[in-house]
Amino acid sequence: MISIRNVSTRFAGKGGEEGFTAVDDVSLEIPAGSVQGIIGFSGAGKSTLLRNINLLERPTSGHVLVDGVDLTGLGDEELRRERHQIGMIFQHFNLLNNRTAVENVELSLKFAGVKKAARRRRAHEALEIVDLAEKAKSYPAKLSGGQKQRVAIARALVTKPKVLLCDEPTSAVDPRTTASVLQYLADINQQLGITTVVVTHELNVVKSIADNVAVMDAGRAVERFAVDDLNSGRFHPQTEIGRYLLDDDLHITRTPLAERSRHTAAKGAAETKEHAGV
Numbered sequence: 001m002i003s004i005r006n007v008s009t010r011f012a013g014k015g016g017e018e019g020f021t022a023v024d025d026v027s028l029e030i031p032a033g034s035v036q037g038i039i040g041f042s043g044a045g046k047s048t049l050l051r052n053i054n055l056l057e058r059p060t061s062g063h064v065l066v067d068g069v070d071l072t073g074l075g076d077e078e079l080r081r082e083r084h085q086i087g088m089i090f091q092h093f094n095l096l097n098n099r100t101a102v103e104n105v106e107l108s109l110k111f112a113g114v115k116k117a118a119r120r121r122r123a124h125e126a127l128e129i130v131d132l133a134e135k136a137k138s139y140p141a142k143l144s145g146g147q148k149q150r151v152a153i154a155r156a157l158v159t160k161p162k163v164l165l166c167d168e169p170t171s172a173v174d175p176r177t178t179a180s181v182l183q184y185l186a187d188i189n190q191q192l193g194i195t196t197v198v199v200t201h202e203l204n205v206v207k208s209i210a211d212n213v214a215v216m217d218a219g220r221a222v223e224r225f226a227v228d229d230l231n232s233g234r235f236h237p238q239t240e241i242g243r244y245l246l247d248d249d250l251h252i253t254r255t256p257l258a259e260r261s262r263h264t265a266a267k268g269a270a271e272t273k274e275h276a277g278v
């Protein structure tokens with residue numbers, strides 16, 4: 001459904017600085033109706049690859065096909081039309097603060113050329129999908145982080161896209177809200193059959209929502225696996241970055257409390273002696 005073929009994205013350097021390759025020859029097939037996770041550390045190129053899918057960031061080379069249409073080969077007008085098939089949500093929601101929830105959702109329809117008469121009705125319907133009908137007239141400042149993300153989801157869904165791109169959708173909300181936002185995304189994927197791509201650095205996010213995952217490191221997709229295979233122990237990462245990322249352990253080195261207190265006590269006694277000039 002989404003076919004990423006040998007995509008590379010190189011950013012030009014400023015003022016004689018060397019350029020930077022953020023995405024390096026990535027190919028990825030994302031089946032229709034599936035949830036694809038993209039995981040990696042900060043700076044790995046995840047967001048750039050996601051933005052390559054709707055050409056918010058045009059790849060330097062390679063092709064992106066959505067439903068068989070090569071977006072990289074389209075002119076501006078055709079690309080604008082195809083983009084209405086692709087919704088996107090962001091870490092910081094990107095709502096307009098001077099518009100109510102329903103007006104934020106309506107804007108997507110306006111850009112898609114939907115007539116005014118139908119816009120308000122459809123925007124209310126989209127807010128109902130994310131259980132926010134009663135907040136339709138609230139401004140973003142009066143909404144919690146989770147509610148803002150749900151408005152953003154409604155805004156992305158209202159044009160009935162085939163694809164939903166999610167850039168760190170839960171990084172700015174607490175763990176309980178994370179679960180709620182992920183549940184909405186899972187339900188929407190299941191009920192509406194929207195092919196969903198989720199970029200995250202959180203293993204528990206991909207484990208709970210994705211069917212397939214790609215691990216990115218330094219612009220490359222270095223590992224791919226099905227979450228079922230990971231959960232059942234059939235998948236074993238081959239790269240160091242994969243092993244590190246897929247291990248729940250945070251790798252913090254700590255001295256056990258008992259040893260710490262012995263150490264502190266010994267240090268304290270030495271300092272007391274020193275202070276007393278013994």
Ligand SMILES: Nc1ncnc2c1ncn2[C@@H]1O[C@H](COP(=O)(O)OP(=O)(O)OP(=O)(O)O)[C@@H](O)[C@H]1O
Nearest residue numbers: 011020022040041042043044045046047048049201
């Ligand atoms: N417009 C740009 N111009 C120059 N360099 C950029 C640009 N956008 C991103 N980069 C660089 O490309 C690399 C990849 O960035 P990207 O945002 O895709 O990574 P990421 O894996 O999503 O990281 P994070 O999790 O921190 O968002 C980074 O080193 C970043 O500084």
